[in-house]
Amino acid sequence: MAAVIGTDLVTITINDVDIQVPKGELIVESVKRLGLEIPIFCYHPRMKPVGMCRMCLVEVGFKQPDGSVRKMPKPQAGCTLPASDGMVVFTDTEMVHKDRKGVLEFLLINHPLDCPICDRGGECPLQNNTVFYGPSTSRYIEIKRHLPKAFPLSKYVTLDLERCIQCGRCVRFTEEISGDSQLAFRFRGAQMQPSTFQLLDFESKFSGNVIEICPVGALTSAKYRFRARPWDLETKPSICLECSNGCNVWFDHRASKFVRINGRTNEAVNEEWTCDQGKFGHDWYNDPRRLIQPLIRAEAPELTESAGEAPQAFRPARWADAYDVIAPRFQSQGSRVGVLAGSKISNEGYFLLQKLVREQMKSNNLDHRWTNHLTPREARLEHKFGVNPRQFEIAEIESFSSILVFGGSLADDLPIVFLRVRKAWFQNGCKVVVASSQATDVDSFAHLSLIYRPGSEAALAAGLLHLLAPQTPGVARWTPEAIQEATGVPAAKLREAAEALRSPGMGIVTSHEMLNKPKGPDALEVLAGLAHQVGGRFSVFSCAGNDQGAADLGVLPDTVPGGARVESPGLDTRAILGAAAEGQLDALWLAGCNPFELWPDRDLVTRALENVPFLVVQDSLETEAMAYASVVLPMEAPAEQDGTYTNCEGRVQRLRKVIEAPGDAKEAWRTYQELSLRLHPQAPLFNPSEVLGEISAQVPGYPGPNHEGLLGEGVVVPELGSNPDFSGLESTLGRL
Amino acid sequence: MSELLQIGAVNERPKPPRAEDLNLRFSDRAVAELEALKTHYPNWKACILPGLWIAQREYGGFLSGEAIAEVAHRLQRSYAEVEGVATFYSMYNTAHVPGKHKIEVCTCLTCQVCGAYPLWEHLKAKLGIGHGETTADGMFTLEEVECLNACDRAPLIQVGDQYIGPLDTAGVDRLLDELRGRSDSTVVQMADVVVQVHLREPERNPT
Ligand code: SF4
Ligand code: FES
Ligand code: FES
Numbered sequence: 050m051a052a053v054i055g056t057d058l059v060t061i062t063i064n065d066v067d068i069q070v071p072k073g074e075l076i077v078e079s080v081k082r083l084g085l086e087i088p089i090f091c092y093h094p095r096m097k098p099v100g101m102c103r104m105c106l107v108e109v110g111f112k113q114p115d116g117s118v119r120k121m122p123k124p125q126a127g128c129t130l131p132a133s134d135g136m137v138v139f140t141d142t143e144m145v146h147k148d149r150k151g152v153l154e155f156l157l158i159n160h161p162l163d164c165p166i167c168d169r170g171g172e173c174p175l176q177n178n179t180v181f182y183g184p185s186t187s188r189y190i191e192i193k194r195h196l197p198k199a200f201p202l203s204k205y206v207t208l209d210l211e212r213c214i215q216c217g218r219c220v221r222f223t224e225e226i227s228g229d230s231q232l233a234f235r236f237r238g239a240q241m242q243p244s245t246f247q248l249l250d251f252e253s254k255f256s257g258n259v260i261e262i263c264p265v266g267a268l269t270s271a272k273y274r275f276r277a278r279p280w281d282l283e284t285k286p287s288i289c290l291e292c293s294n295g296c297n298v299w300f301d302h303r304a305s306k307f308v309r310i311n312g313r314t315n316e317a318v319n320e321e322w323t324c325d326q327g328k329f330g331h332d333w334y335n336d337p338r339r340l341i342q343p344l345i346r347a348e349a350p351e352l353t354e355s356a357g358e359a360p361q362a363f364r365p366a367r368w369a370d371a372y373d374v375i376a377p378r379f380q381s382q383g384s385r386v387g388v389l390a391g392s393k394i395s396n397e398g399y400f401l402l403q404k405l406v407r408e409q410m411k412s413n414n415l416d417h418r419w420t421n422h423l424t425p426r427e428a429r430l431e432h433k434f435g436v437n438p439r440q441f442e443i444a445e446i447e448s449f450s451s452i453l454v455f456g457g458s459l460a461d462d463l464p465i466v467f468l469r470v471r472k473a474w475f476q477n478g479c480k481v482v483v484a485s486s487q488a489t490d491v492d493s494f495a496h497l498s499l500i501y502r503p504g505s506e507a508a509l510a511a512g513l514l515h516l517l518a519p520q521t522p523g524v525a526r527w528t529p530e531a532i533q534e535a536t537g538v539p540a541a542k543l544r545e546a547a548e549a550l551r552s553p554g555m556g557i558v559t560s561h562e563m564l565n566k567p568k569g570p571d572a573l574e575v576l577a578g579l580a581h582q583v584g585g586r587f588s589v590f591s592c593a594g595n596d597q598g599a600a601d602l603g604v605l606p607d608t609v610p611g612g613a614r615v616e617s618p619g620l621d622t623r624a625i626l627g628a629a630a631e632g633q634l635d636a637l638w639l640a641g642c643n644p645f646e647l648w649p650d651r652d653l654v655t656r657a658l659e660n661v662p663f664l665v666v667q668d669s670l671e672t673e674a675m676a677y678a679s680v681v682l683p684m685e686a687p688a689e690q691d692g693t694y695t696n697c698e699g700r701v702q703r704l705r706k707v708i709e710a711p712g713d714a715k716e717a718w719r720t721y722q723e724l725s726l727r728l729h730p731q732a733p734l735f736n737p738s739e740v741l742g743e744i745s746a747q748v749p750g751y752p753g754p755n756h757e758g759l760l761g762e763g764v765v766v767p768e769l770g771s772n773p774d775f776s777g778l779e780s781t782l783g784r785l
Numbered sequence: 786m787s788e789l790l791q792i793g794a795v796n797e798r799p800k801p802p803r804a805e806d807l808n809l810r811f812s813d814r815a816v817a818e819l820e821a822l823k824t825h826y827p828n829w830k831a832c833i834l835p836g837l838w839i840a841q842r843e844y845g846g847f848l849s850g851e852a853i854a855e856v857a858h859r860l861q862r863s864y865a866e867v868e869g870v871a872t873f874y875s876m877y878n879t880a881h882v883p884g885k886h887k888i889e890v891c892t893c894l895t896c897q898v899c900g901a902y903p904l905w906e907h908l909k910a911k912l913g914i915g916h917g918e919t920t921a922d923g924m925f926t927l928e929e930v931e932c933l934n935a936c937d938r939a940p941l942i943q944v945g946d947q948y949i950g951p952l953d954t955a956g957v958d959r960l961l962d963e964l965r966g967r968s969d970s971t972v973v974q975m976a977d978v979v980v981q982v983h984l985r986e987p988e989r990n991p992t
Contacts, residue, residue, distance in 0.1 A: 230865060233868060236873070245801070
């Protein structure tokens with residue numbers, strides 16, 4: 050692996066240039082220090098070298114005492130050769146050139162050379178290496194082998210066996226990185242083929258990555274197949290908002306249409322990986338159901354002149370008309386209105402939304418949370434215990450010596466965090482203990498899996514606290530035997546888990562998914578206390594898109610941007626839906642959210658939307674909620690606008706507009722800004738950077754628009770709580 | 786593997802079996818043997834090869850998908866990984882279901898010089914089958930193999946764990962008659978021999 054093995058330096062000579070490199074560094078990496086390149090296929094800096102393709106051959110010798118160089122008789126594979134003192138490497142000799150030509154000629158014997166119809170053509174390492182290092186003609190005139198083409202390994206990944214050069218990258222990815230080991234080489238010799246078990250479905254949560262790391266067009270994306278040639282695509286950096294990890298991606302597009310997503314390197318977040326949810330989850334950008342202009346229900350009283358139209362039908366409208374209809378319904382209506390938000394709005398949008406609601410609607414009925422528990426401000430960890438709920442960044446997970454993964458299914462809730470936890474185990478031997486009410490993907494590498502009865506999560510957390518920090522007041526009664534009774538986890542197993550975790554470098558990884566569990570909030574309190582007591586670190590990560598941004602920027606009934614308390618808190622999500630259902634609200638605004646998908650109680654949602662007299666649905670796509678809407682506002686999707694987004698670890702990342710929004714769709718922040726201006730004339734904010742400037746002035750830790758971190762890996766918003774005081778934990782433990 | 790993909794068609798594959806849907810067929814003895822073998826190695830991955838031998842015996846000489854899945858399940862490896870191992874080695878029967886007896890005829894250099902091909906042709910004519918094929922009664926499978934590393938006994942045939950050679954056509958006929966008279970399968974018997982070789986004395990024949 051590229052990782053430096055030790056800190057000792059050795060001196061090696063590469064093409065007559067002396068250079069110091071860490072001892073044991075692979076030669077393929079060392080040459081990069083001189084700006085040189087060794088062609089490769091099977092080597093991948095994030096995986097163990099295997100030396101399968103022989104593309105990276107170099108000549109190697111050793112300095113003799115008399116100063117001469119004695120070369121090894123045969124070339125060596127640079128990708129498996131660790132640097133040692135006095136090593137002399139040649140990457141540019143006649144012999145090396147001949148070797149490369151030979152290797153490529155061999156590889157091309159079995160390669161169909163169907164580049165003109167291959168998706169990879171134009172961005173293919175085999176093509177590139179052949180052009181740079183290969184022979185211009187082949188001596189092979191016999192008939193090539195023929196194998197199945199376009200075999201669907203899964204609904205995402207298509208295998209073209211003829212093109213495979215048997216480098217093993219895909220196989221190693223599923224073994225080393227994603228850990229599902231879904232691919233393996235079957236058969237041997239010329240018949241060797243990467244495939245799934247019995248060619249059945251390639252069931253992986255990270256299968257899309259193998260498409261990107263395959264050095265030929267053997268693994269292609271079923272969705273992208275034959276859709277475009279790489280040189281016809283434009284690409285721009287983007288951020289994925291399909292979950293809260295905030296993966297950095299390349300957003301490939303053509304004529305303002307989304308085409309595909311590729312992973313983009315950000316060492317602090319996703320390294321270079323993506324999950325399938327994100328990689329294949331962006332098709333909705335091109336959905337014919339995208340909303341492209343404001344719609345007003347014709348029956349709305351303001352539009353009586355359109356009497357000829359069928360009642361109930363929407364009529365397309367200008368934004369100005371839509372604002373005219375909306376404004377009086379919300380202005381200064383206080384507790385008679387409510388606003389619910391989804392998770393894909395930019396920080397700028399959330400900030401202006403809460404401003405609009407608080408200042409112009411004079412309301413605090415505002416929420417972005419869709420979990421079962423809607424923890425009020427005083428019960429949240431940062432306020433109740435003064436403890437920071439996010440004590441480490443994703444990349445820091447690698448440094449833990451033991452990790453407790455608590456609740457939910459990490460690979461589904463936080464795929465990229467899952468990969469880091471696995472990496473901590475795979476590369477650094479970190480001991481992982483997973484506690485969940487079900488089997489999860491973490492089990493495959495966990496030191497121990499504690500499967501507790503649903504609903505007993507808090508008790509299990511208390512049991513671990515008992516074993517690891519027995520001095521905690523109130524924890525005495527949670528003995529392993531009592532835990533066995535309460536959770537079904539055997540006492541001995543719990544003890545073993547505690548021993549595995551007992552280390553100063555312990556990390557606890559959990560997520561907002563806990564807020565859907567009956568005793569989830571209590572469990573979170575206990576876990577935060579546990580980390581505090583043993584000197585470990587604890588993070589509860591948000592799970593959806595820009596949820597963290599929404600929370601930081603006060604899209605909450607009881608908290609303003611920056612975390613200060615609201616004088617008279619408004620209604621939370623459940624209460625807003627409830628009030629609407631009871632006819633206690635005059636108007637409701639759904640900002641980029643579809644309650645039918647987000648709220649488990651469908652009945653309540655139906656009653657709420659039916660009974661609220663005036664409903665604004667602001668979204669990018671047609672949703673079920675539109676059937677109840679009075680006004681529909683089209684919203685731009687994230688990649689269609691400038692904005693910043695905060696991921697689960699609190700990293701603010703900037704997304705620059707990639708493509709044009711369809712039709713009249715408008716950025717969420719601009720919609721709120723324009724409506725605010727109508728209700729209360731003031732100096733306008735002209736662009737998202739100005740809004741970000743305001744945010745950074747009001748919210749501690751948020752970067753200003755010119756922060757240089759926004760150009761790179763993003764800016765992590767620092768801790769909130771700094772004065773932990775866990776005296777309240779005793780009462781939590783008492784009521785479990 | 787010859788299905789063609791229609792562009793635009795939903796190309797969902799059948800799913801691999803869930804652990805709970807597996808039809809586990811290892812006998813109690815096989816389970817005990819596998820448990821013993823697990824303790825021989827630093828990890829269960831290393832136990833895949835002997836595990837497959839147990840399966841080859843338990844599943845009557847052929848490593849079907851179910852057999853491979855059972856080994857993978859019992860050793861907590863992925864199905865694909867175990868299948869990859871099984872299909873790599875020619876002594877695991879994964880390509881075709883063998884008959885009761887697998888006759889492996891060496892046709893490598895020494896045996897060829899010493900007359901392997903007349904034997905091979907004789908066997909083919911007598912059994913009416915070719916390389917990799919099995920007689921209709923399921924008795925014999927014929928295979929042409931590479932050097933069996935017993936060139937001093939060329940021409941040589943392997944049946945089960947036995948090397949038989951040097952042989953002439955009359956000897957081959959006697960061998961076939963002898964095999965027809967056997968009640969057990971040499972394919973299964975050989976798998977068992979290999980399993981026993983892997984076990985320590987006290988672990989053999991667990992009750
Ligand atoms: S499919 Fe691609 S990545 Fe996998 S072994 Fe073949 S060439 Fe390598
Ligand atoms: S890159 Fe070194 S052998 Fe493949
Ligand atoms: S050639 Fe037949 S055993 Fe060696």
